[in-house]
Amino acid sequence: MKKLTHLNEEGRAKMVDVSEKPETTRTAIAHSSIEVSQQLYEQITNNQMKKGDVLAVAQVAGIMAAKKTWDIIPMCHPIPLKGIDLSFNWLQEDNRWILNIQSTVKTKGHTGVEMEALTAASVAALTVYDMCKAVDKGLIIGKTYLIEKTGGTSGRDYRR
Template sequence: MTHFNEQGRARMVDISGKEITVRTGVAITKVSMLPSTLLAIKEGRVGKGDVLAVAQVAGIQAAKRTSDWIPMCHPLPLTGVNIIFSDNGEDELYIEASVKTEGKTGVEMEALTCASAAALTIYDMCKALQKDMVIGPTLLKSKTGGKSGDYNLGV
């Protein structure tokens, strides 16, 4: 396996010989909450400010800093990060994070980190209203580019 050195210890994979391709990663997650909490977010009545605006910035920052959090991730020059929020009109807030680069390794971890940070920020900003919100599941929806080809979860 390429993730271990000759002593069987973890290492960062050498990607120097890989081809540069356009790569995308899309991750999804959700935050389940009381209808009153979701309504407060949508109506801008959360005391800490505009929840979705702050979560948007947090997710983008997290995507850019993924290699600081995940030890074997390569620092990547991202060419785009976007987050789309939607809800079920009742008690679930959905987050879809899309990340793009032109590089030698994929952006799946950046997309997952982006979605997770946005969800955690929503929790942080709304915890005074509700402490039992539930985050997840968080999963990779799709990826493109690279030797392993494209992946699509189909949701």
């Protein structure tokens, strides 16, 4: 049976010791989405929201979230992030619009950045919700998932 790395000898949670792992370049790409009405789509894309430029604020929020992941996810290590980017892409389905959010996070370190990429995409979607809820509380945040992970010592990259 494989030993669980996040449990100590007493069976209690611990942060994994990564000090002996070599530094490698690591990247992670994650996805989230939020579904909005036609009215909200038009207001967002025409920069007519009272709270300001929704996508600009969501972009900054996602970047800030990636940098603070270790503060909110208990077993995450503080990681020196080397790059964070978010991109947005609209897709229409019937009378609803889906904003696809993709985050890319990169580091050179002892552990991966999957949680940072997932946190960035999630917080960007939550920020869109926050900035738009006064107009429509029926927004739907969609699936959030890891698209790709590269780097590390195992040699096993992941692609969805």
